Amino acid sequence: MINPLKLQEAIRHAEVETPVFLGEGAWHHAWKVRKDGSDWVLRIPKEIAYGQPVPFDEAALKAEYGGTQLYYAAINQAVKGAAPMHYSFYVTEELTYTRESFVGTAIDLAELKHEAAFQVGQNIGEIYRKTEKIPHGLSGYGFLAWSKEDGLRGSIAGDAQQGLKEESEEQLADFETLCRALPEFRSEAVEKAIHLAAELRQQRFTIPLLTNQDASPENILMNGTQVCLIDPYPILYYPRGMAGNFMNLYETYFVSLAATERYRKHRFDVHEAKMKAIAEGFLAGYSDGIPEIVREVRGEQVLQVLESAFSHLQLLEGELRKEAEIRFGTKEDIAGRLQLFLKELKRLAAINQQI
8 A cells, every 4th residue: 555645745735635545556546536626536656566666767657647648638629528627747756646537437347237338338439439530749659758858759750651560570470480389370261360450451551640558447437428538558559459459358358367366356257248248339439330440440459369369478488477477377377368369369360251
């Protein structure tokens, strides 16, 4: 738990009162507080995360919080009220916190009905689609970075189209590495789906847009009937890639990690049908009924599952660090999950043949 003196200093400095502990994520503790007669959320970064001390890093924190501020503003320009309307942050080595409008409570998968899960996903898909149309005004691409000289920007300079091409070539090489290490991954249908996805993204990509890599259930709130997204992981990227990432997370990845220390409390395996309903709704809302977009997203989903499998193969090499074990389980768990990813690649390859 956080040092109470640090909490009191943050409350004083942020000019808020009446703190009520909301809970904790992987990197922050959160409190519901009052300011000017309204509810707000105060977040303070943890000193220990995934079992390891977290050193102060001004540039990383300002990139994270500045990116959140930018993404919230873009969402609210696209779909007013779909993110906190007010957000600010303060970063020094002695005291760091964020302060944002309170916008509701996290969805409860246990209480969520199947139809409601689909609607939540559809709303998120619409938010993603509309937010992509908002100009971000940043240079570079990739995850966000910050420096005193340049402020907030994409962490990678240069030609984004060339960067995406090189990434696709790396993914094709990763598939070959997987097949050499685990011959059961060799599949003509899967290989064809991966090549088609790589070709399709080269045809469709134009410029990097502002999108989000993290919309886990704990970051999806409800404010009445309004879906609100919080705690994003913004990225300047090919937007279909992050839509494919969302599909992978909800159809495969989160459920596969349900028994890990990081995700055990969410019981994703128990709620697998609802997770998939959220994914189905997301695809409907994001594609807006356009088959070409469905094809592009499903192609990116294939590449996301491929990278999930490749990263798991890498985890089996050498010593497994404590942080990795908290997130992914034991090496036995990781090896077993590889077979699940293979099954999913074959399923998606079959789907892509039908689109």
